[in-house]
Structure formats: structure tokens, C-alpha cells
Amino acid sequence: MAQEDVFKKIVSHCKEYGFVFPSSDIYDGLGAVYDYGQNGVELKNNIKQYWWQSMVLLHENIVGIDSAVFMHPTIWKASGHVDAFNDPLIDNRDSKKRYRADVLIEDQVAKYEEKIEKEVAKARKRFGEAFDEAQFRATNARVLENQQKRDALHQRYSDAMNAMNLEELKQIILDEEIACPISGTRNWTDVRQFNLMFKTEVGSTADGASTIYLRPETAQGIFVNYLNVQKTGRMKVPFGIAQIGKAFRNEIVARQFIFRMREFEQMEMQFFVKPGTELEWFETWKNTRMAWHQALGFGAENYRFHDHEKLAHYANAASDVEFRMPFGFKEVEGIHSRTNFDLSQHAKFSGRKIEYFDPETNESYTPYVIETSIGVDRMFLSIMCHSYEEEKLEGGETRVVLKLPAALAPTKLAVLPLVKKDGLPEKAREIMQELKFHFNCKYDEKDSIGKRYRRQDAVGTPYCITVDHQTLQDNCVTLRNRDTMQQERVSVESLRSLIEDKVSLTSLLKKL
Ligand code: GAP
Numbered sequence: 481m482a483q484e485d486v487f488k489k490i491v492s493h494c495k496e497y498g499f500v501f502p503s504s505d506i507y508d509g510l511g512a513v514y515d516y517g518q519n520g521v522e523l524k525n526n527i528k529q530y531w532w533q534s535m536v537l538l539h540e541n542i543v544g545i546d547s548a549v550f551m552h553p554t555i556w557k558a559s560g561h562v563d564a565f566n567d568p569l570i571d572n573r574d575s576k577k578r579y580r581a582d583v584l585i586e587d588q589v590a591k592y593e594e595k596i597e598k599e600v601a602k603a604r605k606r607f608g609e610a611f612d613e614a615q616f617r618a619t620n621a622r623v624l625e626n627q628q629k630r631d632a633l634h635q636r637y638s639d640a641m642n643a644m645n646l647e648e649l650k651q652i653i654l655d656e657e658i659a660c661p662i663s664g665t666r667n668w669t670d671v672r673q674f675n676l677m678f679k680t681e682v683g684s685t686a687d688g689a690s691t692i693y694l695r696p697e698t699a700q701g702i703f704v705n706y707l708n709v710q711k712t713g714r715m716k717v718p719f720g721i722a723q724i725g726k727a728f729r730n731e732i733v734a735r736q737f738i739f740r741m742r743e744f745e746q747m748e749m750q751f752f753v754k755p756g757t758e759l760e761w762f763e764t765w766k767n768t769r770m771a772w773h774q775a776l777g778f779g780a781e782n783y784r785f786h787d788h789e790k791l792a793h794y795a796n797a798a799s800d801v802e803f804r805m806p807f808g809f810k811e812v813e814g815i816h817s818r819t820n821f822d823l824s825q826h827a828k829f830s831g832r833k834i835e836y837f838d839p840e841t842n843e844s845y846t847p848y849v850i851e852t853s854i855g856v857d858r859m860f861l862s863i864m865c866h867s868y869e870e871e872k873l874e875g876g877e878t879r880v881v882l883k884l885p886a887a888l889a890p891t892k893l894a895v896l897p898l899v900k901k902d903g904l905p906e907k908a909r910e911i912m913q914e915l916k917f918h919f920n921c922k923y924d925e926k927d928s929i930g931k932r933y934r935r936q937d938a939v940g941t942p943y944c945i946t947v948d949h950q951t952l953q954d955n956c957v958t959l960r961n962r963d964t965m966q967q968e969r970v971s972v973e974s975l976r977s978l979i980e981d982k983v984s985l986t987s988l989l990k991k992l
Contacts, residue, residue, distance in 0.1 A: 487806040490868050491737050493880065497939050499523065499864070500738060512731055512742040519939050520860070522890030522920065524745075526985070527859050528724050530888065531747045533989055534772055535722040542720035542749065543713055547701025549726060553692050555700050556677065558829035559822060560794075565696060566673040568649055569732055572660035573667040579660075580733045581649045581671045585637045588656050590808070592630035599623050642790045646671040676729045678742075694728035699851060701725070702750045703822045706847075707834055710752075717836050717847055718761065720751040724856070736807060738857040745856035752836070752847035755820065761850045762797045762817040768992075769815055769852050773801060775991040776885045778866045784809060794821030801854075803862040812862055813854035820846040863888065867940060882940030883963055885988065892919040892983040893975075894936045898948040900925050908947040911957070911972055918976055919983050937962055943979055 494500040498517035502509035516524055536544045556562045568581040599622050604611045617623055633656065640648040650671045659666050678694040695701065702721045709721050724747045731740050738744075753761045766785065774780055786809075788798040797817040802809040823846050827834040835844045867882045886892065895912045897904035905925055912921050922941070924932050929946060936944050946958040951972075959978065960967045970978060981987055 483806040486868070487736075487865070489870075490806070490864055493868060493882075493938070494520070494737075494864060499939075500860075512740065514738050514741060514857075519890040523863070523884070523888055523940075524856060524860055526888040526890075527856060527863070528745075528747065529985055530988060531772075531854070531856075532722065532724060533985060534992055535720070535749055538989065538992065539720065541715070541718065542722055542751075543709060543715070544722045544724075545702065545705055545709060546725065547698070547705060547723060549695050549728075550682065550692055551695060551700065551704065553690065554829050555704060555826070556693050558825040559700050559703075560825070561677060561693075561696060562675070565676050567676060567732060568644070568646055568671045569674045570650065570653065570671045571669040572663055572665065573669060574665045575660050575663035577660060577662050578732055581646075581653060582637075582641060583733045584658050585633070585649070585652055585656070588658055589630055589634050589637065592626045592633070595626045596623050596630070599626075638790065644673075646673070674730075674732065676731065678728050678730055695726075696729050697727050697853070698723045698725045698746045698748045699750060699853065700822070702748065703826055703849075706750075706752070706823060707832070710836065715752075717838065718751060718753045718757070720749050722747070722749040724748075736805075736861075738861050739805070739810065741857055746853060747856055748851065748853045750818075751850040751852075753850060754838070755845055755848045758817050758819070758848040758850060759797060762799075762815065765850050765852055766799055766815050769801060769813060769854075771992055773803070773812075775988060776863070776888075778803075782866065786811065792816075794819055803866075805862060805865050810858075812858045813852065816851045816853070818849045818851055820848050822849065823847065879934060879937055881937040881962065884940035884942075886942040886983045887985050887988040889940045889942050889983070890920065891922045891936070891939065891941045892943065893921045893979055894932070894941050894944040895921055895923050896929060896932050896944055896946050897925050898929060898946055902949060903952060904947050904949070907951055911945070911947065911975070915976060915979075918980055933960065942983060945975065 497519060499520035501515045501517055503513035503515050504510045532544065535542050569578055570581045570584070571578050599620060600613060600616060603616050603620070604613070633652070636648075636652055640652060647670075650668065653668060654666065657666060677696050679691050680694065682690055682692050702723055705721065709715060710719075725745065726743060727746045728743050731742055733740070751761060751765065770783065770785070773783055782804040784802050786800040786802050788800070791798055795816050795818055799815050800811040801813040801815070803812045823834045826832075827846070834846065836847050837844045863884065864882070867884045869881050869883055871879050871881055873879055893915060895908045897908040908923060908925070912923050915921050924935070926932070933944060940962070942962045944960045944962075946960070948958070951957050955972045956969050957972060957975070958967050959970045959975070
């Protein structure tokens with residue numbers, strides 16, 4: 481199945497099984513805004529818990545905060561967001577549609593890459609086992625031609641973006657003959673900058689309302705609380721402040737479902753270090769974060785680092801953790817060495833001294849910062865994409881199963897009476913009453929047992945137990961494993977110890 485089709489299936493699966501709904505669905509939705517349903521919210525909470533505990537529980541020197549979405553407007557002046565948090569936009573005069581110029585060009589780069597991959601796939605089919613992919617890529621004329629075009633375009637595009645040369649971005653779009661997907665024409669306006677922050681007003685107009693912004697990142701809430709936390713928590717450098725919360729960006733090109741949203745959630749940690757030690761800490765945090773991702777068991781080959789060549793003016797190192805989505809390797813998390821830029825800017829704009837007094841050296845300095853910043857929704861999407869499987873079973877039947885990491889699954893155990901009579905529902909409820917204090921259980925008695933297993937497979941429940949007539953005699957149930965579909969007879973007393981360890985967050989955290 482083409483990856484595009486797989487992705488469409490995942491999106492509709494998310495809706496059908498209560499993971500993600502379009503926001504304001506009965507009013508036909510609101511662009512790039514989504515709601516999480518009854519299963520989605522559980523998965524999302526588990527992701528957040530996994531992150532929070534890996535930061536705050538496992539590190540003595542990291543504490544959490546929860547800062548407000550609304551902040552003093554000068555914060556965004558100091559951070560540079562008012563002046564520089566922009567996307568380059570271009571309009572098509574015929575369709576009146578607006579696009580991000582950088583995205584149009586990136587799509588064109590991707591088209592060359594697709595052409596190369598098609599050639600490789602064709603050759604693989606033709607040559608079978610004897611196919612030497614590396615040699616084919618190095619020698620095939622069509623592959624080389626497309627590679628050369630791709631590299632030249634990519635270089636020109638990177639140079640234009642680094643210099644924020646808007647005229648050059650437009651020229652690239654014209655030279656590459658990129659047409660509007662709606663009108664099909666190349667009747668483009670000039671490229672302009674567009675600020676991504678949402679504005680609103682605080683206070684009544686009579687009092688003189690002032691404009692404030694919905695935060696486009698949670699990080700600034702941490703920076704402006706640096707002094708509060710350092711002093712009240714008696715924190716010693718190096719130390720970190722973690723936060724999970726909503727962020728808002730007026731994304732113009734909102735695509736790929738929950739990959740790019742206008743309202744989303746971030747999990748950010750700012751780690752304050754002594755100047756001069758930041759690059760060592762940057763490497764440490766890159767490795768720590770990669771280990772966090774890989775502990776989920778999705779395979780190391782599905783992750784890669786993308787080290788930034790061109791850095792923001794305040795950064796001295798930056799790298800993304802990318803994950804293989806159905807639409808290619810995409811950024812899920814950013815790890816940035818932000819120097820002392822943010823704290824120094826806030827010191828300058830607030831007039832406050834924002835420093836750290838080192839009791840060992842009797843010196844004061846502005847700490848440098850390593851930031852780890854991951855989107856909850858992107859993480860959610862990567863997990864759904866990797867876990868969704870359509871499995872061919874013996875007899876030709878297909879089952880849809882979400883092979884979610886057990887610790888993140890919305891429901892850990894489904895409790896199913898074989899029939900709705902003969903005291904089986906009562907026995908099933910009795911078992912559930914005991915286990916529900918230890919992990920998330922669901923009771924289901926509707927439809928055949930086969931259908932109920934399929935329903936639990938589709939929402940990623942790692943274990944089901946079936947209560948049958950024999951249970952009333954021997955106090956044993958059938959325990960079914962989602963992934964292997966194997967069933968074993970186990971005693972009711974042993975259920976908690978058999979399941980709890982495998983589905984607990986602790987088991988996942990212990991892998992770190
Ligand atoms: N404080 C640094 C910062 O915000 P970023 O690279 O702009 O850096 C960090 O964002 C992470 O937030 C990204 O790696 C991504 O996972 C998530 N993210 C950013 N914009 C997003 C959007 N529009 N929708 C969903 N997630 C987004």
C-alpha cells in the first residue's frame with residue numbers, strides 16, 4: 481500500500497476509534513485544530529507522564545512549573561518573536577490562495593527525491609535479489625540527474641532562507657515553474673513576511689485595552705521564572721526547569737493532520753549550565769533524549785539526528801530528532817544550545833539582574849541554556865503511525881491492530897465475560913473491581929468474543945481476559961496477548977502480577 485494511503489487510514493482510524501476528532505466537527509471543523517477523544521486523551525496523558533517522569537522524577541536537579549499562557553507583551557519583544565517569528569508567504573493571484581514560499585520549494589525538493597525513489601523501486605523489482613542499490617544510485621543516469629537537480633535546488637533554497645532573501649525565494653518558485661495546486665497557474669505575488677503569533681486584548685477597551693499574545697512556545701514562561709525557581713528551590717547550576725503546556729501559532733500551511741497545528745502542546749525543558757560547559761551538556765541531552773525515544777522499541781533505524789548547519793543568531797548548536805513518518809523523516813523534537821541569549825534579553829528588557837551566584841568560585845554569571853523541546857501531538861502522531869498495522873491472518877482475514885507500547889496504551893486490560901448471563905458478568909465485574917485500582921481496565925460484554933477482541937486490538941489494549949463458565953469453578957480466566965494473539969489459562973489471583981509490570985510506566989522508565 482502506498483504510504484499516502486496508509487496515512488489516510490491512520491487519520492480515519494484516529495477518528496473512528498475515539499483518538500482524534502476535527503475540532504468543532506459538527507460545524508465542519510476548524511483548520512489545523514483538533515480535539516482528542518476518549519482514547520486519545522489517555523494516550524496523550526501517558527505520553528506526557530512518560531516525559532514528565534523521565535525529567536522530573538529521574539533527575540534530582542530538574543523541577544517542573546506550569547506558567548500562564550498569557551504573559552507580559554514585552555516578553556515577546558525581548559525574545560525576538562515580535563520582530564522575527566515570521567514565515568515567508570506568497571499568494572496566487574488567480575486562486576487567491578496563500579502559501580508558505582519555503583514549503584512550496586521544499587515540496588519541489590521532495591518531488592526530485594520521490595523521482596529518485598521511484599527509479600530505485602522499479603529497479604529493485606526488475607533485478608530482484610541481485611539488486612545492488614548503492615551501485616544503482618551511484619551510476620543510474622536518471623537518478624544522478626534528479627539528484628543533481630535536487631542538490632542544486634536545496635543549496636539555492638538554503639542560501640535564500642539563511643539570508644531571508646524574499647526576492648530570491650520568489651525567483652526560485654518562478655525558475656522551478658511551481659504552479660498553484662488549485663488554479664494551476666504561476667501568477668504569484670511577491671513573497672512577504674508574516675508573523676505567526678496570535679494576538680488578543682486584555683482589559684476592557686474603556687480602560688485602554690492592551691494587546692497581548694498567545695504564547696508561541698512554553699520556553700519563555702520558564703526563562704521569566706528562572707529567578708523565582710532558582711531562589712525558592714535553592715537550585716544549583718546545572719539544573720533544569722520542565723514544563724508541559726499549550727502553544728499557539730498561526731500556521732499558514734496546516735497539513736498532515738496533527739503534525740502542524742495552530743493550537744498544540746509542547747514539553748520543554750531548559751537546562752541551565754555554566755558558560756563553557758554547554759556543548760558537553762548539549763551532547764549529553766542529545767543522547768538522553770534519543771534514549772527516551774528509542775526505549776519505546778520502535779527500532780533505532782526509524783530515528784535520526786538532523787544537525788542544523790545554519791544556526792539562529794543566539795544558538796551555538798542545534799539538532800532535531802527526526803522520526804520516520806509515512807510522509808518521510810520528520811522533526812519530532814528540537815535540542816538547542818541557546819547560549820545566554822534569553823536570560824540576557826530578559827535582564828535587559830526587565831531591568832532585573834538575572835544571574836547565578838556560584839558559591840564555589842564566588843562569581844556571578846548568566847547561565848547558558850540547553851533546551852529540549854518536543855511536541856506532544858507530533859509524538860502522538862509518530863506513535864500512532866508506527867503502531868498501526870493491518871495484519872493478514874490465517875484464513876485470509878485481516879485484523880487492524882495498534883501495537884502501542886503497553887505503558888502508553890489507553891486501556892491496559894479488557895475484561896470480557898464470554899456470555900451476558902449465568903453469573904459471568906458479575907464475576908467479570910468482581911475481577912475488574914479489584915484490578916481497576918492498579919491499571920486502566922475496560923469492561924465489554926457486547927457482541928461475540930471475536931468481535932470484542934478485534935475492538936480491543938484496534939485501540940491497542942495489550943491484554944484481554946475472558947471470563948467463562950469454567951472460571952466460576954476454578955477461578956481461572958483466559959489471558960490473551962494482543963500482539964501474539966496467544967491465549968493462556970491463568971488464575972485470577974495472578975492477574976495483577978502478570979500484567980502490572982508489563983504495562984506500567986515504571987517498566988518503561990527503568991529502560992532509561
Ligand atoms: N522553544 C523552542 C521551540 O518552540 P520549535 O522547533 O519551534 O522550537 C519545538 O518547536 C517542537 O514543537 C517541534 O519539534 C514540534 O514537535 C513541536 N511543534 C512546533 N510547531 C508545531 C505545530 N505547529 N504543530 C504541532 N507541533 C509543533
